[in-house]
Amino acid sequence: MTLDFSVVTDAWQSLAFGALGTLFLAIAGMSIATVIGVLGVAILRAQMRVPSFLVTAFVEVIRNTPFLVQIYFIFFALPLAGVRLNPTITAILALGLNGGAYAIEIIRGGVESIPTGQTEAGLALGLHKHEVFRFIVLKPAIRAIYPSLSSQFILLTLTTSICTSISAYELTSVGQRIEAETFRSFETYFTLTGIYLVISLATMWLLAEIGRRAFNYPQR
Amino acid sequence: MGPQEFAYLLQGLAWTLVLTAMGFVGGIAFGVIVALMRVSSVTWIRLIAIGWIGLFQGTPLLMQLFVAYFGLPLLGFNLPAWAAVGIALTAHASAFLGDIWRGAIQAVPRGQTEAAMALGLHTRSLMIDVIMPQAFKLSLPATVGFLVQLLKGTSLAAIVGFIELTRAGSIVSNQIYRPLLVFGVVGAMYFAMCWPLSLWGRNIERRMSAGVSR
Numbered sequence: 001m002t003l004d005f006s007v008v009t010d011a012w013q014s015l016a017f018g019a020l021g022t023l024f025l026a027i028a029g030m031s032i033a034t035v036i037g038v039l040g041v042a043i044l045r046a047q048m049r050v051p052s053f054l055v056t057a058f059v060e061v062i063r064n065t066p067f068l069v070q071i072y073f074i075f076f077a078l079p080l081a082g083v084r085l086n087p088t089i090t091a092i093l094a095l096g097l098n099g100g101a102y103a104i105e106i107i108r109g110g111v112e113s114i115p116t117g118q119t120e121a122g123l124a125l126g127l128h129k130h131e132v133f134r135f136i137v138l139k140p141a142i143r144a145i146y147p148s149l150s151s152q153f154i155l156l157t158l159t160t161s162i163c164t165s166i167s168a169y170e171l172t173s174v175g176q177r178i179e180a181e182t183f184r185s186f187e188t189y190f191t192l193t194g195i196y197l198v199i200s201l202a203t204m205w206l207l208a209e210i211g212r213r214a215f216n217y218p219q220r
Numbered sequence: 221m222g223p224q225e226f227a228y229l230l231q232g233l234a235w236t237l238v239l240t241a242m243g244f245v246g247g248i249a250f251g252v253i254v255a256l257m258r259v260s261s262v263t264w265i266r267l268i269a270i271g272w273i274g275l276f277q278g279t280p281l282l283m284q285l286f287v288a289y290f291g292l293p294l295l296g297f298n299l300p301a302w303a304a305v306g307i308a309l310t311a312h313a314s315a316f317l318g319d320i321w322r323g324a325i326q327a328v329p330r331g332q333t334e335a336a337m338a339l340g341l342h343t344r345s346l347m348i349d350v351i352m353p354q355a356f357k358l359s360l361p362a363t364v365g366f367l368v369q370l371l372k373g374t375s376l377a378a379i380v381g382f383i384e385l386t387r388a389g390s391i392v393s394n395q396i397y398r399p400l401l402v403f404g405v406v407g408a409m410y411f412a413m414c415w416p417l418s419l420w421g422r423n424i425e426r427r428m429s430a431g432v433s434r
Contacts, residue, residue, distance in 0.1 A: 003294075064368065064414035065407045066375035068386055073407060076399035154278075161280035165379055172282065186294050189286035193279045200278040 018174030032096025037103025062101035091168035110145035232388025242306040247313020254318025276315030324359035364421030
């Protein structure tokens with residue numbers, strides 16, 4: 001058995017761009033996911049029957065089917081609906097929808113964790129409705145869900161690797177191209193694994209640091 | 221989609237279940253070891269477990285499958301695809317279940333350990349008779365949740381080329397040119413397996429939290 005990592009190190013530039021592609025997919029996907037999450041929770045809280053049911057059904061379907069099947073479905077469904085998107089945009093859409101279902105669950109938990117007495121106390125102290133929402137509901141809610149949202153972001157970053165199945169531009173698809181050209185499968189995927197590990201450890205550290213700085217006021 | 225194609229999907233579904241079972245059973249066996257190593261009082265044993273968990277939680281399952289699929293033959297193991305995938309899923313599950321059970325073991329109140337030691341129980345008996353039964357109960361919702369993750373995760377074996385449910389779906393879809401129908405059916409099959417498990421997990425969680433927060 002001879003290992004030859006030179007073919008992989010030679011392609012370091014494509015790998016670096018692939019890693020950027022992965023980060024781009026993750027950040028774009030998470031942005032859409034957060035928007036879907038907030039909208040979904042707003043709809044659930046409006047307590048209208050049909051819209052609430054649709055949101056709940058969306059969450060359950062997404063959470064109980066594999067991402068690979070979802071991305072295939074979207075990839076084939078869009079052209080039939082007359083929408084032509086490149087694979088990378090399709091992947092972002094799929095990641096956003098998938099992450100959105102999880103974001104709804106996380107954000108709902110955060111909003112429910114704020115006792116109504118707190119809002120009433122804020123109003124009684126003469127704060128404006130918007131101030132109450134911003135400082136008394138939103139900030140503690142974000143602080144409460146920040147750890148779960150962070151780990152959701154890491155999970156989404158790792159999930160981007162599956163987007164290679166529709167040839168979106170990201171690290172794994174770059175790796176698959178290198179593998180196809182050099183037949184050095186193990187070396188390629190071993191290196192990719194290392195890069196993913198570095199990405200997720202760095203992201204984890206960064207998010208923890210942001211959390212520490214943004215939410216460092218006392219809990220009680 | 222005729223009965224023949226449907227039967228082909230069902231065959232893929234059977235493989236999905238086999239892969240899930242392999243990963244889950246193997247994951248339980250090795251996950252217990254990982255969890256015990258993770259709570260060990262010996263530093264280097266604990267560090268190995270931390271590294272193992274971090275490695276599998278910090279990399280995509282797809283990469284883990286690829287590395288096992290291409291790496292095991294390099295080490296001289298000539299394994300069929302299902303075995304390589306099974307080994308990768310087992311290692312993956314051992315890290316995640318190990319971490320879940322580490323949390324559960326640490327969630328058992330400290331007084332339980334102290335009481336057991338005051339009664340003169342050995343470390344072994346303390347773990348097996350006192351801590352683990354309680355930890356098992358506490359960890360049940362998260363464990364069921366991971367089972368759902370694992371079941372969905374087996375779909376990635378399709379990218380490695382293994383014919384399970386998703387791959388069977390791709391093949392049928394290429395044959396009959398009805399991707400939406402085929403992946404709709406495939407998705408429904410996954411849903412039919414995962415949803416009851418999810419509901420069950422949530423049910424256990426609700427019952428337990430009702431007991432805690434009287």
